[in-house]
Amino acid sequence: MQQLFRQLPSVDKLLKQPQAVDFIQQFGHQAVVEQLRKLVERARQHIQQHQVLPDFLADETALFAELSLQLTQLQQVQLRPVFNLTGTVLHTNLGRGLWSEAAMQAATCAMQNNVALEFDIDEGRRSHRDLYISELVAKITGAEAACVVNNNAAAVLLMLATFAKDKEVIVSRGELVEIGGAFRIPDIMLQAGCKLVEVGTTNRTHLKDYRNAINENTAFLMKVHTSNYHIEGFTSSVLEEELVALGKEFGLPVISDLGSGSLTDMASLGLPAEPMVQQKVAAGVDLVSFSGDKLLGGPQAGIIVGKKVWIDELQAHPLKRVLRCDKVILSALEATLRQYLLPEKLSETLPTLNLLTQSVDLLKIRAEELKEVLGKRLNSRYILQVEPSLAQIGSGALPTEKLPSVAVTIESEKQSDLLALEQRFKQLPTPIIGRFADKKFWLDLRSVAQFEPLIEMLSFNTPLFSKEGQGEIWKK
Numbered sequence: 001m002q003q004l005f006r007q008l009p010s011v012d013k014l015l016k017q018p019q020a021v022d023f024i025q026q027f028g029h030q031a032v033v034e035q036l037r038k039l040v041e042r043a044r045q046h047i048q049q050h051q052v053l054p055d056f057l058a059d060e061t062a063l064f065a066e067l068s069l070q071l072t073q074l075q076q077v078q079l080r081p082v083f084n085l086t087g088t089v090l091h092t093n094l095g096r097g098l099w100s101e102a103a104m105q106a107a108t109c110a111m112q113n114n115v116a117l118e119f120d121i122d123e124g125r126r127s128h129r130d131l132y133i134s135e136l137v138a139k140i141t142g143a144e145a146a147c148v149v150n151n152n153a154a155a156v157l158l159m160l161a162t163f164a165k166d167k168e169v170i171v172s173r174g175e176l177v178e179i180g181g182a183f184r185i186p187d188i189m190l191q192a193g194c195k196l197v198e199v200g201t202t203n204r205t206h207l208k209d210y211r212n213a214i215n216e217n218t219a220f221l222m223k224v225h226t227s228n229y230h231i232e233g234f235t236s237s238v239l240e241e242e243l244v245a246l247g248k249e250f251g252l253p254v255i256s257d258l259g260s261g262s263l264t265d266m267a268s269l270g271l272p273a274e275p276m277v278q279q280k281v282a283a284g285v286d287l288v289s290f291s292g293d294k295l296l297g298g299p300q301a302g303i304i305v306g307k308k309v310w311i312d313e314l315q316a317h318p319l320k321r322v323l324r325c326d327k328v329i330l331s332a333l334e335a336t337l338r339q340y341l342l343p344e345k346l347s348e349t350l351p352t353l354n355l356l357t358q359s360v361d362l363l364k365i366r367a368e369e370l371k372e373v374l375g376k377r378l379n380s381r382y383i384l385q386v387e388p389s390l391a392q393i394g395s396g397a398l399p400t401e402k403l404p405s406v407a408v409t410i411e412s413e414k415q416s417d418l419l420a421l422e423q424r425f426k427q428l429p430t431p432i433i434g435r436f437a438d439k440k441f442w443l444d445l446r447s448v449a450q451f452e453p454l455i456e457m458l459s460f461n462t463p464l465f466s467k468e469g470q471g472e473i474w475k476k
């Protein structure tokens with residue numbers, strides 16, 4: 001072994017090689033030295049474990065090829081694309097929706113240029129960064145003004161901190177939502193320094209419950225959209241209109257956390273109805289908050305719309321400065337919202353709405369195509385079928401409503417074969433993410449936006465596909 005260790009090259013010597021000089025030109029001295037040290041250390045460990053020199057020390061060409069690989073990997077972005085075949089269109093863990101062409105263009109432009117973010121070009125004086133969004137949202141929703149923050153969780157926090165610090169907020173017990181990722185209405189209340197006053201019961205809350213809870217320390221009445229669950233049976237909740245009337249009686253604003261907050265009539269697109277921001281504004285709700293990257297189909301953002309007096313107060317709160325959006329997000333959001341000025345085109349222009357409205361016939365054709373390419377690749381132990389499936393919108397929109405869809409299902413006698421296959425799918429150049437149900441692995445076509453690239457990847461003979469043998473998954 002000592003003999004082998006003595007064959008390890010010295011970093012100093014390697015640095016003097018002509019190839020190393022080229023690498024230094026390209027990547028800089030520091031990175032090359034670091035990666036050479038790493039290479040030698042890897043070789044040392046290899047000798048310790050296997051009592052032979054690693055392949056990359058065979059000759060200089062092999063060594064510098066390995067160095068090149070290490071240096072290139074330094075620049076490889078780890079947050080990489082995946083194919084979403086889970087059947088959940090807005091999958092929070094997979095980054096929710098895709099941006100529209102217009103949003104991407106606007107964002108790219110903002111990235112590469114200075115923009116008049118807080119600058120009134122005509123008057124040559126300071127302006128406000130939320131101005132364009134505010135005007136646009138006013139036009140679309142009928143609200144007076146808007147405020148934009150990092151996400152809807154931030155929007156709720158800002159509303160609570162601005163209007164309810166050291167005060168009480170009345171919420172129905174049926175609406176104490178946990179969104180996931182530690183967003184719970186009671187916890188956000190605590191963070192904002194306000195006291196949650198729960199009224200009613202889990203299944204039934206009446207107007208008189210709110211009325212009885214009002215006192216001189218009440219800041220506002222709050223509605224939270226139960227976006228990820230549904231209470232059925234003997235239930236009753238109070239409509240926004242009724243709450244607004246009660247609020248007026250006591251001079252209290254009504255605030256609504258709408259979650260996904262659609263700006264278009266989902267039912268007219270053939271989808272399950274979802275409460276619209278416009279309806280809440282029309283009902284007289286003082287402030288409504290919703291996400292930019294749920295059904296709206298834009299970038300991650302939280303939008304608060306409502307009466308100008310309240311919006312002005314939100315804008316003036318120090319937390320707004322902490323939670324504000326940058327020029328790229330604001331550009332993308334504006335471009336997305338502008339699509340709403342051409343409402344009939346939305347299912348073409350916004351990828352999320354496009355996925356949700358794809359016809360089952362189209363999904364069937366795609367499923368057959370996927371089944372065919374997979375059939376050519378997979379070992380005969382795997383049985384492929386095209387089956388009807390149920391997809392969902394996701395991200396807390398319409399939790400109990402399923403969308404008709406089509407999937408390629410994969411079965412195998414041994415569960416371990418399916419688990420191995422799931423692993424292999426994840427190791428592909430662009431990982432494929434599906435789901436397990438009924439002892440099958442489901443690849444749902446409703447949620448995949450990049451279908452052609454998926455087929456292309458599976459048709460392409462990457463090294464991953466090339467092994468064959470008893471335990472192997474892929475055919476040659």
Ligand SMILES: *Cc1c(COP(=O)(O)O)cnc(C)c1O
Pocket residue numbers: 151152153154156177179183224225226227228257258259260290291292301302395396
């Ligand atoms: C999704 C959701 C949130 C959180 O919104 P993000 O944009 O994900 O921060 C808050 N409240 C409700 C009711 C939601 O559905």
